[in-house]
Amino acid sequence: MYGKGLRALSIATVATISLGFSLVFFYAPLDADQGFIQKIFYLHVPLAITALVGFIVGGVFAIAHLRSGDSRWDAYSYVSIHMSVIFGVAVLVTGSIWAKASWGHWWVWDEPTLVSFLIVFLLYATYYPFRYAIEDRDRQARYASVFAVTAGAFVPLNFLAVRLAESLVHPRVFATAEGGLPGSMRLTFLVCLAAIALLWVTLVKFELTAKSASGQVKRLRRALDAPAASGQSRIAPEVS
Amino acid sequence: MTPSRTAFAAILAKDLRAELRTLQSLPAMALFAVTTFVIFRFGLDRTALFGSLAAGVLWATLLFAAILGINRLFVAEREEGGFDAIRLAPIDRTALFAAKAAALLIYLLVLEAIIVPVFAVFFLDSAAALPPLAGVLLLADLGLAATGTLISSMAVHSRARDLLVPLVLLPLVVPLTIAAASATDPLLAIGGPGYDRFGTWLAVLGLYDLVFLLVGYAVFDFLLED
Amino acid sequence: MLSALLPLAAPALPLDEAGKYVAGAYVVFLILIVVYVAIMAAKLQRIERELRELAGFAEQRNRDGESEKVTVDV
Numbered sequence: 443m444y445g446k447g448l449r450a451l452s453i454a455t456v457a458t459i460s461l462g463f464s465l466v467f468f469y470a471p472l473d474a475d476q477g478f479i480q481k482i483f484y485l486h487v488p489l490a491i492t493a494l495v496g497f498i499v500g501g502v503f504a505i506a507h508l509r510s511g512d513s514r515w516d517a518y519s520y521v522s523i524h525m526s527v528i529f530g531v532a533v534l535v536t537g538s539i540w541a542k543a544s545w546g547h548w549w550v551w552d553e554p555t556l557v558s559f560l561i562v563f564l565l566y567a568t569y570y571p572f573r574y575a576i577e578d579r580d581r582q583a584r585y586a587s588v589f590a591v592t593a594g595a596f597v598p599l600n601f602l603a604v605r606l607a608e609s610l611v612h613p614r615v616f617a618t619a620e621g622g623l624p625g626s627m628r629l630t631f632l633v634c635l636a637a638i639a640l641l642w643v644t645l646v647k648f649e650l651t652a653k654s655a656s657g658q659v660k661r662l663r664r665a666l667d668a669p670a671a672s673g674q675s676r677i678a679p680e681v682s
Numbered sequence: 683m684t685p686s687r688t689a690f691a692a693i694l695a696k697d698l699r700a701e702l703r704t705l706q707s708l709p710a711m712a713l714f715a716v717t718t719f720v721i722f723r724f725g726l727d728r729t730a731l732f733g734s735l736a737a738g739v740l741w742a743t744l745l746f747a748a749i750l751g752i753n754r755l756f757v758a759e760r761e762e763g764g765f766d767a768i769r770l771a772p773i774d775r776t777a778l779f780a781a782k783a784a785a786l787l788i789y790l791l792v793l794e795a796i797i798v799p800v801f802a803v804f805f806l807d808s809a810a811a812l813p814p815l816a817g818v819l820l821l822a823d824l825g826l827a828a829t830g831t832l833i834s835s836m837a838v839h840s841r842a843r844d845l846l847v848p849l850v851l852l853p854l855v856v857p858l859t860i861a862a863a864s865a866t867d868p869l870l871a872i873g874g875p876g877y878d879r880f881g882t883w884l885a886v887l888g889l890y891d892l893v894f895l896l897v898g899y900a901v902f903d904f905l906l907e908d
Numbered sequence: 909m910l911s912a913l914l915p916l917a918a919p920a921l922p923l924d925e926a927g928k929y930v931a932g933a934y935v936v937f938l939i940l941i942v943v944y945v946a947i948m949a950a951k952l953q954r955i956e957r958e959l960r961e962l963a964g965f966a967e968q969r970n971r972d973g974e975s976e977k978v979t980v981d982v
């Protein structure tokens with residue numbers, strides 16, 4: 443049952459997001475260098491971390507799918523990657539806003555983490571046409587899992603390569619995040635990270651519950667010998 | 683069970699023989715690369731290239747020529763029903779991966795043996811950079827061979843085969859391109875080959891090769907199941 | 909009560925160039941969540957519609973089954 447615990451999870455998510463945003467605007471002090479602009483970091487970085495972890499989680503589910511052959515793992519893998527791609531769009535948009543606010547350009551190549559993320563995003567964006575191009579359902583699921591595993595291995599390598607490529611002259615602007623973060627900022631950041639992570643889990647659960655419900659409806663339809671409905675997705679795996 | 687080495691050698695030999703027989707991809711890939719150089723000459727409005735510009739032109743061209751070859755890697759199997767024979771044969775499936783990757787590696791090396799000298803003649807003023815460049819090429823080709831075989835073997839069962847390989851492969855080889863181009867850049871500097879962070883980039887290439895050879899080895903079995 | 913909270917560092921809301929963008933980002937984020945909820949709502953509606961359709965179909969079949977029984981008796 444995918445819907446179990448969904449309400450509690452949603453409430454926890456809403457609570458944490460409210461708390462987090464309140465802390466951002468009412469508690470966290472202004473950064474000495476960047477001022478108000480720095481506040482976007484509480485949104486952008488948790489989104490990025492969550493999306494990346496989501497991609498890795500998708501890869502882990504894919505391994506489980508390959509080893510067990512159970513298509514449920516494929517559904518988990520698909521939804522994880524799907525949600526992380528959506529969060530990825532948010533990462534790029536907030537990253538772009540931050541670039542515009544900091545340097546006046548909508549995109550800069552100077553921040554290696556943002557550039558790495560773009561590349562990872564571009565790779566995972568090919569997940570959809572890749573699935574769509576393979577017609578046989580079983581094969582599609584299997585190959586998608588192979589893709590997810592390969593892409594998961596790719597993520598750390600990519601960050602390493604891009605980080606090395608960036609000129610050492612440009613300081614990593616988010617270095618202040620890792621370095622001496624004052625306690626109040628760290629607390630705010632951690633709460634926001636928890637909020638975004640909870641949001642990801644909640645939305646994934648929502649997605650899986652909806653899929654499961656659709657799957658049950660199809661099953662019922664078959665059992666009743668009722669005429670088939672239209673609009674079947676060619677790529678989203680079914681959950682039953 | 684046929685020992686893997688024998689199977690590997692047999693598949694490799696078959697592939698190379700097939701390529702020699704048809705003589706298809708390799709001359710086409712080379713011709714494509716040389717024409718691309720000409721286009722770059724006019725597109726960039728340059729008759730000589732140095733440093734990062736030279737590295738960029740060389741690696742972009744090599745990548746696109748490699749993709750042409752990778753597209754063809756499994757096509758012969760699919761069209762002639764070769765997959766069924768291999769699936770029925772009692773061999774280790776990873777021998778197939780190793781053989782295909784090795785065949786692709788050899789194609790890439792032969793391709794580069796042809797077009798890198800052409801590149802040097804067109805755009806460079808000395809061949810001093812070529813020996814160390816060969817090392818970079820070898821490491822990069824290993825990575826290309828691993829990822830290219832992996833993606834190509836998945837794409838062969840899809841509908842938009844020709845589109846899928848470039849689409850998925852190009853982002854996947856970005857770290858490899860970064861490392862290869864960054865290693866090549868100082869090699870092609872105006873004053874003569876430099877070795878700025880050369881070891882670092884070779885290490886990154888090696889790591890990339892290792893990771894994707896391992897991934898290919900681990901997952902290839904699942905690709906041949908029916 | 910509220911006035912007690914104000915002494916805590918009040919939100920610095922410099923509505924200069926940069927500030928607008930950052931605030932905009934948070935607003936966009938919330939809007940996206942709302943959009944997602946709307947999409948979910950649409951999915952739920954579709955499922956509800958299909959279930960209603962299937963329930964009707966099943967009841968229809970039951971009624972047909974019973975009416976068949978009746979004719980056999982006669």
